[in-house]
Amino acid sequence: MKIAISGKGGVGKTTLCALLAREAVSQGKRVLAVDADPNPTLAMILGFPEEITPLVELKELMEERMGSLEGFLRLNPKVDDIPERFSVERDGIKLLVMGPIRQGGGGCACPQNTFLKSLLQYLVLERDELILLDFEAGLEPLGRATAQGVDALLIVVEPDSASVVTARRIYTLAQQIGVRKIFAVANKIREPGELRTIQESLEIEVIGALPYSERLRVAGPSSLSSDAEFRHRAQAILASIVHPHPQPLSP
Ligand SMILES: Nc1ncnc2c1ncn2[C@@H]1O[C@H](COP(=O)(O)OP(=O)(O)OP(=O)(O)O)[C@@H](O)[C@H]1O
Numbered sequence: 001m002k003i004a005i006s007g008k009g010g011v012g013k014t015t016l017c018a019l020l021a022r023e024a025v026s027q028g029k030r031v032l033a034v035d036a037d038p039n040p041t042l043a044m045i046l047g048f049p050e051e052i053t054p055l056v057e058l059k060e061l062m063e064e065r066m067g068s069l070e071g072f073l074r075l076n077p078k079v080d081d082i083p084e085r086f087s088v089e090r091d092g093i094k095l096l097v098m099g100p101i102r103q104g105g106g107g108c109a110c111p112q113n114t115f116l117k118s119l120l121q122y123l124v125l126e127r128d129e130l131i132l133l134d135f136e137a138g139l140e141p142l143g144r145a146t147a148q149g150v151d152a153l154l155i156v157v158e159p160d161s162a163s164v165v166t167a168r169r170i171y172t173l174a175q176q177i178g179v180r181k182i183f184a185v186a187n188k189i190r191e192p193g194e195l196r197t198i199q200e201s202l203e204i205e206v207i208g209a210l211p212y213s214e215r216l217r218v219a220g221p222s223s224l225s226s227d228a229e230f231r232h233r234a235q236a237i238l239a240s241i242v243h244p245h246p247q248p249l250s251p
Pocket residue numbers: 007008009010011012013014015016037041136137187188189210211212213214216217218220
């Protein structure tokens with residue numbers, strides 16, 4: 001199952017990705033978390049001690065797979081060995097830091113982009129495990145071909161109108177490019193009225209709500225690994241993606 005996470009900047013995409021990854025591993029699932037944000041923070045949030053060089057910056061690898069970076073490019077580079085060779089593992093979670101997929105000026109087809117797109121497509125179409133994709137805000141990097149291989153898109157929303165507007169925009173785009181299941185997750189909820197407002201403002205099914213937590217903000221998701229409340233909520237989100245059933249949510 002492949003789950004992509006999107007939403008406005010700072011809403012809690014990476015935090016949710018980490019919480020779901022931890023929960024899925026504790027349920028015995030094989031998990032590959034993929035950081036595709038130009039400003040990768042998933043490694044830090046998952047507690048990896050070292051800086052991880054994004055794949056896109058591995059010049060030798062790019063040259064090996066893409067041909068000379070100045071000459072002709074391969075359009076279908078070999079990528080199937082990348083997850084095993086370049087992912088790092090901690091607490092049972094495998095992590096791949098991809099680097100940004102940028103559309104350069106004038107629709108640049110730079111080799112790094114072609115490589116990352118092929119890798120992403122391979123991951124979302126071929127790998128039999130839980131893949132959690134942490135993207136930058138917006139869906140443009142996902143692209144049509146890749147989106148069709150994603151089983152679900154989670155749009156994270158916090159109680160402010162900008163994140164709701166962004167969620168609506170992402171929803172429209174995701175529908176257009178054919179994402180099959182699109183859900184919202186409310187985050188940083190301080191009181192029940194905030195969740196109700198989010199639910200009323202969106203036509204997207206809200207399958208989870210995470211409370212605002214000062215501990216989470218200060219110490220990160222790893223501080224919540226034995227927090228029954230957050231674990232329960234992460235479990236419920238994972239379960240709802242597989243078997244969606246509208247249920248009253250409590251904030
Ligand atoms: N439920 C929560 N309660 C309190 N703080 C939270 C909660 N969820 C996330 N945060 C905090 O909000 C900030 C942004 O979270 P995070 O980095 O996960 O967002 P993001 O959407 O991935 O951001 P970016 O768009 O920069 O990638 C962090 O300081 C994080 O600790």
